[in-house]
Amino acid sequence: MxxxxxxxxxxxxxxxxxxxxxxxxxxxxxxxxxxxxxxxxxxxxxxxxxxxxxxxxxxxxxxxxIPWFLRRWITPCESPGKNVVLTVGALHQADSAALRSAASAWHDELAPVPKPLLVVNVGGPTKNCLYGADLANHLAARLQNVLWSCGTVRISFSRRTPEKVSDILVREFTSNPKVFIWDGKGSNPHMGHLAWADAFVITADSVSMLSEACTTGKPVYVVGAERCTWKFSDFQKSLQDRGAVRPFTGKEDVSISLFWPKKKKKMRTGDSTTVNVPQSSAVPKGKATLVTVAKQKGGWKRGVAIFDFILRLGAIVAALAAASTMGTSDETLPFFTQFFQFQASYDDLPTFQFFVIAMGIVGGYLVLSLPFSIVSIVRPHAIGPRLLLLILDTVALTLNTSAAAAAAAIVYLAHNGNSNTNWLAICQQFGDFCQKVSGAVVASFVSVVVFMFLILLSALAIRKL
Known part of the structure; x- marks a missing residue:
């Protein structure tokens, strides 16, 4: 090539x-x-x-x-073909060949250290995985609790690590002979750590470091997963469901965790599996976890989607009732003269004509939106249908509100008139007509309220995905 x-x-x-x-x-x-x-x-x-x-x-x-806003909508649970590779973690270069090379390159420095070797990788907070000095204090306390079972602990920080976080760990462990803290000078030991470590403790914010560590097949413990939201939370849950990681509690015996049993689960086509990783004699042999996307449980998101569907049915009834009621509003008074017959109809006023057309469009849209609402029930974690419904619901709400507000102004004049412009209150004569158009306006505002709830639900679901 x-x-x-x-x-x-x-x-x-x-x-x-x-x-x-x-x-x-x-x-x-x-x-x-x-x-x-x-x-x-x-x-x-x-x-x-x-x-x-x-x-x-x-x-x-x-x-x-795949674009984040389509990821959950179009990604299948199983690979559709050999040309599509589905992964949970990030792509990286830490394959068996790279680990063999790193094991050789770092042999002189890491082979002699007392075992087991626990590697601690600290990243940095992100907007969807926030933490600070509090997490650093918790991590330091838990590491103190497991030091007795470790031969060596090596701590590395990333470029994103806040100084207040690194300072806490440096202050806590800098004088401990078991602990080595990389100061950022010289060659980066990351690949050597991947090759020689017996277990890992990694902060939840770093998808790349977790993906690389899980590839080695060695025990991986996570700190701060409960603080993650959105796709970072889903990523942590996916790894835990597959038995690839566990929360770091400070109660672990690192020497025993070398024989960490894998979580048993029923296998199916395209599900997680393991592949033997050939390694040099200098590195303990293990298995690398190959993880793929699996279907997630719906939880409260499915309940929100079901409520969304029910609200749409109610909005359909309200919108179509408003359109049909206004479209059939017509009244002829029982008295007339030789030249005039007194009649009131919705098509006498352009505002009411606009109301009928607008509410008909809104009702039609709501009917067409039902399949997308059903998709959200079947796949409650899918963000694509939610985002589409949020945008279209906002447009429909604008149209609905404009039609309802314009018609409400005319209905108000019909009931009360306006002495400044000599507009008469025609509802004193056309009572049935006014009653029907008033009912249509009320139904349209019911639809407006339902749309507001639908938009709030979609926004909430997207925010929590």
Whole structure:
């Protein structure tokens, strides 16, 4: 595959130009073979798909990461084909070959240390996984409780680690002969730790470090998982359900955890499995966990989705009742003159005509939204249908409110009139007509209130997903 920027001309491509890249792939195909195109994230999907469409026989496209707002909607529970790889964790380079190489490179430094070796990786807080000095204090206390069962403890911080967090751990363990704290100078020992560690303690914010540690097949303990929200919470739950990680409580015996039993579960096609990882004699042999996406329980989210469906049925009744009631409002007085017959009908006023059309559209939309509400019941963790309903419900609420408010103003004049403009209160004569249009307006405002609840429910479900 053509990977050289000097021979393929990639250095001349300042932006992702699909036509330029596909043309270059066709021109270099005979000499260098297919061009490897690696795209990551939602912003690259359109470019990568365009390159594949323009040069289908000349490129090999790898697309990483499904957009977060479609992830739960379109990701199947089982791989649809050999060309699709479903993973729970992040992609990384810590495979068996990399671990063998790291074991050799770090042999002189890590092989002689007393065992078992417990590696502690501390990341940094994120907006969906918040923590601070309180978590550092808890971590320090729990590490003190398990030190007796460890031969060596090595602590590493990331670039995101707040100084107040690292200072607490440094102050607590800097004088302990069992504990080594990497100060960020010299070679990064991360790969060596992955190869030589007997167990890991990792903060919940770092998806990458957890994914790498789980690949080694060694015991992995997590700190702060209960503080995570949104997809970070789902990630932690997925790892725990598969037996890949456990919460770090400070009651562990690290020497016994070397024989950590795997959690038993009923296997099915596409579910988690294990693969033997060949390793050098310097590293204890183990198994690496291969994790894939599994169906999650609905919990309270399914209850919210069911309530959403029921509210939509009520809104359909209210919207269609408002439209039909207004559309059939017509009254003719029993007396007339030689030249005039006194009659009132909704189509005499453009505002009422707009009301009928608008409420008909709103009712039709609500009917069409029912399948998406059902999808949210079946797949309560799916964020795509929720996001779509939230946007469309907001548009429908705007239309519904404008129609209801305009009609309410006319109904008010019909009941009370306006002496300044000499508008008479016609409801004194057309009582039945006014009663029907008033009922239609009330029904439309009921629909408005239901829409508000629907939008709040969708926003709540998306916020907690």
């Amino acid at each position: 053509a990977l050289s920027s000097e021979t393929s001309g990639l250095s001349n491509i300042l932006e992702a130009d699909a036509k330029h890249i596909s043309k270059m792939a066709r021109e270099t195909f005979e000499k260098e073979g297919p061009l490897l195109v690696v795209a990551s994230g939602r912003d690259t999907i359109s470019v990568a798909s365009s390159i594949k469409r323009l040069a289908p026989e000349n490129v090999f496209v790898v697309q990483e990461q």
